[in-house]
Amino acid sequence: MEAWTGRGLTIFDQRSRMLFVAGEGPDVIAHYTAVCGLAKRWIEVQVKGVPLDFQRAYDEGRALADAGHPAERLVWAQAGGEDPGYLPHVAFEAGTNLSREAVSTIRYARRLRLVPPGRVKPALLCFALVAGIRGAERLPFLSTGREPEPGGKDSPDQGIDLHEIRKRIGTHRRLRRPDADEIVKPGADLASYRRLAQANTTPIESALLRLGCSTADDDPALWDCPRTGPPHRKDARPSLRIRRNRARCGVCDREPLTPAQLVADTLQITPDEAASFILDLKCVTGRPALGYRRPELVSPPRRGTLVTAHVSASRPDRFDCVIYDAGVGYRRNAVIWRPDTANLPEGVAPLRLRRGDVVTALTAEFQPATPGRTGYWQLSIDVPELAVRAVASQVQEIIDGRVVVKDVERVMGARTKVVVAPTEPHLDAVGACLGTDNSRGGAAYRLVNRPAHNERLEIIAYSSDRRTYLVNAMRPAETVDAHIREGDAIVVVSPQQLHNAIGEGGLNVQLAGRLTGLYTEVVVVGTDLDAAFANLEERRRRSKEHPGIGERDETADPR
Structure with missing residues (x-):
């Protein structure tokens, strides 16, 4: 060191x-x-x-x-x-x-x-x-x-x-101390996580039985792991131990999994779909024949649900998809509009989808049937709320309200910063979102990055102090100092940290500025700060008609 x-x-x-x-x-x-x-x-x-x-x-x-x-x-x-x-x-x-x-x-x-x-x-x-x-x-x-x-x-x-x-x-x-986190009031969005909370309180043994698992004869708390692929190496011995309604496989897992996490990992679906599977006892693990249940008897997915979309066709203006209720039930038609995958900042490659690709998406709204076209769900893959849902679905502390998501900024396919804060003392909100050896953060990253692309997912600690918030938002770069004058900010870093602070295509400083509402620039140690602020003010004046680095355009279409 x-x-x-x-x-x-x-x-x-x-x-x-x-x-x-x-x-x-x-x-x-x-x-x-x-x-x-x-x-x-x-x-x-x-x-x-x-x-x-x-x-x-x-x-x-x-x-x-x-x-x-x-x-x-x-x-x-x-x-x-x-x-x-x-x-x-x-x-x-x-x-x-x-x-x-x-x-x-x-x-x-x-x-x-x-x-x-x-x-x-x-x-x-x-x-x-x-x-x-x-x-x-x-x-x-x-x-x-x-x-x-x-x-x-x-x-x-x-x-x-x-x-x-x-x-x-x-x-x-682990550079942060939990006691340094600012305590905030509980959020009002717990209702959106109610089904996940209910699924995680359901006895995990019932989910394991439906997944075809059995328990060891000599130890009822030891079960077969439903994930039979690598790294199990065809070892048939029970390796999944149940404690406090959590399951941990000694081969697969770094920390115990909730029922929703275990089902999602086994069936390769989202935790929201896994929650529906757990709560709907009529669902099965195999793909049933078409029409095995009448559509009107199956509750449609709710708006804002994280779903697994299977791309069935590529059109000039859209991608036709299929989503399954509860991940394994009745199939429904869905659409991802092509502009959602292409209208990205310069330097960010558009997402190329092909038939057979699997995408994590958020249900937006249902479009009823029209003459010549059946009804379909409109899906979104570029909204910041998708990243929030992906993180929250892996973090029990967010589901039960002990951690709150305060803000998020996202550029699909490139970078996302999710801001979190605890609602009770001595709780490391960032650590809770990352999990043991980044197990939870890695699971959320894999959800966001289906199919294969490399969108970085970063968890940021919230602070009501503007300067502290800016320093936190500049992570993973380590800042030497930060200076704020009205709506402008200069962040000072060492020469070794300059690339990390700016980020690929300037995205790190841009998203940090958006989170804090500051027009931000990065300089190295030894730079004349007065001259830097003067240059920043001049650049801001020249670009007043267009949102610059770190500015929010409140009138712009949020899509």
Whole structure:
């Protein structure tokens, strides 16, 4: 951390391309683990000027087949080095072809000691393979092979705990204190989340039974996971544990899921559709035959519902779609107008939809049937409310009113900033929206980005103080100072932060200005502020007829 900050970098510079130049000795693995934990990804490695494909070795480890769980539960095992005699041992060096039984020992041992080769390149390759086999969240101990026999699963004297290094370095990413959040009054929009709240209080066991799951004979709280694809690796053992009406699979999940989240993840639908599935016991998991239920007997989706739209045809002015009630019920016709996917700022590529694509959309209004055309739902994919709904559907604190969405600014396909605040003390609103290791934020990101495009989704802390609000809104850039004169603002950043502060196409500073209602410009440390304000005022005067950076155009069409 001292080396990182001494170069004038902040935690947000992890987004840049990084290169790890390895030194001598296998202990370099501990340093590499710390840097990767800070960056939250495996970064490029160079050994004596030669690139090392760490990611490829990691992926090879993930793809290795095993022989299933060992007959006896393994607490400790050792990979590499000489056989200690008191632990299950896997002879292991770079380039070794591992048997299925050896892969099972490495993958399923609760604790693992890794004794790497003495040379740096083979040591890093061995670590990459073991990390791939066990997963990035179950890193081994870096061992010499001469440690004493472990006395239990938590023996601290087995070497360098790489998992603990990765976990502890993650605390440096949490720069905000919950007590610094401003407390606001509860919002008035809880009614829109009522069905999600009802679905999440429904016993999760009933949803699991409808998904075809069964419980373990010896442990009623342990269930089969309904998600059978990777990373389960065809393991049929129950891995889903139920606690307090939440479910967490030891293979799939980083934090417990609500009933709506679990059903949505399993059926690949939105949480709003999953809530309808949970509350409507007549729905089934397979696509039923057309007309199996009369349309007039099925409640139509409500306005503002997050739905999964299946593109059926591309027209000159629109995209024809199909949506299903409750995600799996009666099919309804829908339309996404083509201008919604194309009228974007300069530099933002239009969204190209094809037949068979799946899009997350928001129901806008129903258009009744006319001569020659059946009735259809009009869907919207570019409104800011879609991003709000995607975030809220993943965050129980928003559904029950403990966190409030104060504002949102969005440029579809490029960037969205959602502003949140807690309604009770000692609650980290931003942390609640992101979840454990960004699990909730990642789920909301995947919803917003169906089909594949790269719209960044950022969670911002609210403040009634204009300057503090502007500093928060400039995230992920770290600001040195911010100066406000009436409706103008100058944000001062270090040279390393200039690109992050401005953002691609100027969107970061633009959205921050819109949130705060300030005409904002970014300058580096040492700039003459009086001259900067004079230039800003002159530019604003010249562009008075058109909304500039950071200004809201209140008369413009909100679409």
